[in-house]
Amino acid sequence: MDIINSISTQLISGNDKDVASDTKKALDSGISAETILNDGLIMGMNIIGDRFRDHEVFLPDVLMAAKAMYAGMELIKPILIKSGISSRGKIVIGTIQGDLHDIGKNLVGIMLKGAGYEVIDLGHDVSPEKFVEVAKETGATIIGMSALLTTTMANMKEVVKILKNENLDGKIRTIIGGAPVSDQYASDIGVDKYSFDAGNAVDIVKELMA
Amino acid sequence: MMKTLMERLRSREILISDGAIGSILLSRGLPKAQCPESYNISHTDVLTDIAKEYLEAGAEIIQTNTFGASPLKLKDYSLDEKTDSINRSAVQAVRNAVDDKAYISGSCGPSGKMLKPYGDIEPEEMYESFHRQITSLISAGVDIICIETMTDINEALSAIKAAKSISSTIPVMATMTFDPTPRGFFTIMGTDIPTAVKMLSDSGADVIGSNCGNGIENMIKIAADIKAETEIPVIIQSNAGLPELKDEKIIYSETPEFMAEKAVELAELDVSIIGGCCGTTPAHIKAIRNKIDSLT
Ligand code: B1M
Numbered sequence: 001m002d003i004i005n006s007i008s009t010q011l012i013s014g015n016d017k018d019v020a021s022d023t024k025k026a027l028d029s030g031i032s033a034e035t036i037l038n039d040g041l042i043m044g045m046n047i048i049g050d051r052f053r054d055h056e057v058f059l060p061d062v063l064m065a066a067k068a069m070y071a072g073m074e075l076i077k078p079i080l081i082k083s084g085i086s087s088r089g090k091i092v093i094g095t096i097q098g099d100l101h102d103i104g105k106n107l108v109g110i111m112l113k114g115a116g117y118e119v120i121d122l123g124h125d126v127s128p129e130k131f132v133e134v135a136k137e138t139g140a141t142i143i144g145m146s147a148l149l150t151t152t153m154a155n156m157k158e159v160v161k162i163l164k165n166e167n168l169d170g171k172i173r174t175i176i177g178g179a180p181v182s183d184q185y186a187s188d189i190g191v192d193k194y195s196f197d198a199g200n201a202v203d204i205v206k207e208l209m210a
Numbered sequence: 211m212m213k214t215l216m217e218r219l220r221s222r223e224i225l226i227s228d229g230a231i232g233s234i235l236l237s238r239g240l241p242k243a244q245c246p247e248s249y250n251i252s253h254t255d256v257l258t259d260i261a262k263e264y265l266e267a268g269a270e271i272i273q274t275n276t277f278g279a280s281p282l283k284l285k286d287y288s289l290d291e292k293t294d295s296i297n298r299s300a301v302q303a304v305r306n307a308v309d310d311k312a313y314i315s316g317s318c319g320p321s322g323k324m325l326k327p328y329g330d331i332e333p334e335e336m337y338e339s340f341h342r343q344i345t346s347l348i349s350a351g352v353d354i355i356c357i358e359t360m361t362d363i364n365e366a367l368s369a370i371k372a373a374k375s376i377s378s379t380i381p382v383m384a385t386m387t388f389d390p391t392p393r394g395f396f397t398i399m400g401t402d403i404p405t406a407v408k409m410l411s412d413s414g415a416d417v418i419g420s421n422c423g424n425g426i427e428n429m430i431k432i433a434a435d436i437k438a439e440t441e442i443p444v445i446i447q448s449n450a451g452l453p454e455l456k457d458e459k460i461i462y463s464e465t466p467e468f469m470a471e472k473a474v475e476l477a478e479l480d481v482s483i484i485g486g487c488c489g490t491t492p493a494h495i496k497a498i499r500n501k502i503d504s505l506t
Contacts, residue, residue: 058396060400
């Protein structure tokens with residue numbers, strides 16, 4: 001597992017090239033993409049997040065770590081997405097208005113694609129209106145929203161409101177995720193489901209589409 | 211003809227500047243997703259009214275509504291082509307209210323983009339953006355340029371350099387936003403106060419200081435730390451506390467009376483310009499004005 005430790009250490013130091021080469025090495029040695037993701041990349045990101053919270057490091061360090069995270073994710077993405085040809089349903093995803101954090105949301109997108117769903121990714125800082133508009137246009141039956149800030153999570157409620165106003169609740173279902181949100185919050189704002197991580201997002205989508 | 215702002219600062223007067231604009235605009239109908247600076251053109255009268263209220267409250271330095279009016283920032287709303295008219299109408303809006311009864315300060319906030327390697331902006335592009343905005347502000351007749359709420363020292367220096375290259379006579383204020391940490395105050399990008407003060411003053415800033423990010427009690431500590439490093443006049447524009455979410459509304463808890471009481475400590479620290487940032491209102495500025503006046 002040394003190589004996994006090295007991935008998270010290099011990620012913490014923001015060395016995107018080393019994260020990429022270690023990720024390649026780990027894949028070549030037969031370590032699963034899930035292990036690399038959870039025990040290497042996400043582990044490193046959590047550590048940098050804690051250090052940022054405790055003011056031991058500053059934004060530049062977090063930005064460099066995020067770049068390194070993407071360097072690793074790029075390599076495992078094709079493996080996580082394996083199939084993806086037959087579409088099992090359409091989902092619109094995005095990070096809510098005011099919020100630029102997109103790493104978690106992108107992972108959710110990758111896992112959903114891997115499970116055979118068609119994912120329409122609206123990116124970050126997505127307005128509530130846009131979520132609904134695109135879902136209607138594309139015929140998507142689920143809107144998945146991500147929020148990482150306590151100040152932006154409230155914007156997700158707007159999507160629920162718009163769906164209600166347009167009599168679309170029940171027809172277009174909603175899922176939310178991201179560190180500050182919870183099961184409780186989802187039910188408080190009238191969202192259908194909360195999901196705690198990217199793997200779980202696939203289970204929830206399956207459940208809602210069943 | 212009134213004395214210039216720098217003359218008054220040199221005679222060690224304490225000047226009062228204004229408070230928040232953005233939150234007032236929201237309460238007067240600015241839609242949440244709309245560019246606040248677009249109001250400079252479409253609702254010039256609203257900005258004139260706000261400037262009047264701050265003038266009546268006793269502010270002698272009134273800021274233009276141009277915090278986000280650099281082309282790099284306006285691009286987020288596809289308004290970068292309008293940089294010149296947005297900045298000019300902001301100056302005009304304040305001019306309509308204050309005539310020559312107050313100094314007009316041209317606000318220049320962060321670009322919202324990050325320089326390489328953290329973001330993808332080249333230093334030249336950043337400089338060019340500030341240069342365009344500040345050119346408009348200066349030619350529209352502001353008395354001072356206020357580069358504010360910076361967290362990246364290199365971005366602040368880029369804006370100061372742009373201002374100084376456009377005019378050798380217009381004074382420049384530069385403020386940064388610091389967060390409290392167990393190791394003292396740092397910007398989110400990791401610059402501490404001694405480094406910030408040294409780099410800002412070396413670059414030719416005429417007034418330096420801090421705004422936003424803190425309530426007034428932390429601002430007093432920041433002011434003391436800045437004062438310990440420099441003889442240059444200091445500006446402090448404090449939030450009315452930190453934003454809190456209550457019943458889906460953002461509120462700031464520090465009252466005008468509380469901030470005015472605490473502003474006395476800023477005066478004792480020999481801070482030259484005292485004003486407000488997020489959450490402050492004309493009522494806060496009025497209370498601070500009265501309190502400071504009562505000291506002399
Ligand atoms: C639709 O269905 C679903 C289902 C599941 C879903 C889902 C949707 N979305 C997520 N999930 C779930 O599945 C994912 C995979 O398992 C998980 O996603 P996560 O996103 O949780 O996990 C990712 C895989 C890894 N985690 C991350 O990517 C986030 C890591 C941390 C360190 C983080 C990062 C990287 C960044 N940040 Co920021 N950042 C922090 C984060 C601290 C932390 N430990 O979380 C956090 C979130 N940031 C914070 C802050 C304050 C900020 N950040 C900011 C900026 C940034 C960067 C740009 C530097 C960078 C983002 C880069 C990018 N492209 O995303 C600023 C805000 C910018 C903005 N407007 O959004 C800024 C305001 C900093 C500042 N003062 O300027 C804090 C938020 C505090 C709060 N609760 O409000 C923070 C917790 C750090 C801290 N400890 O203080 C699950 O939550």
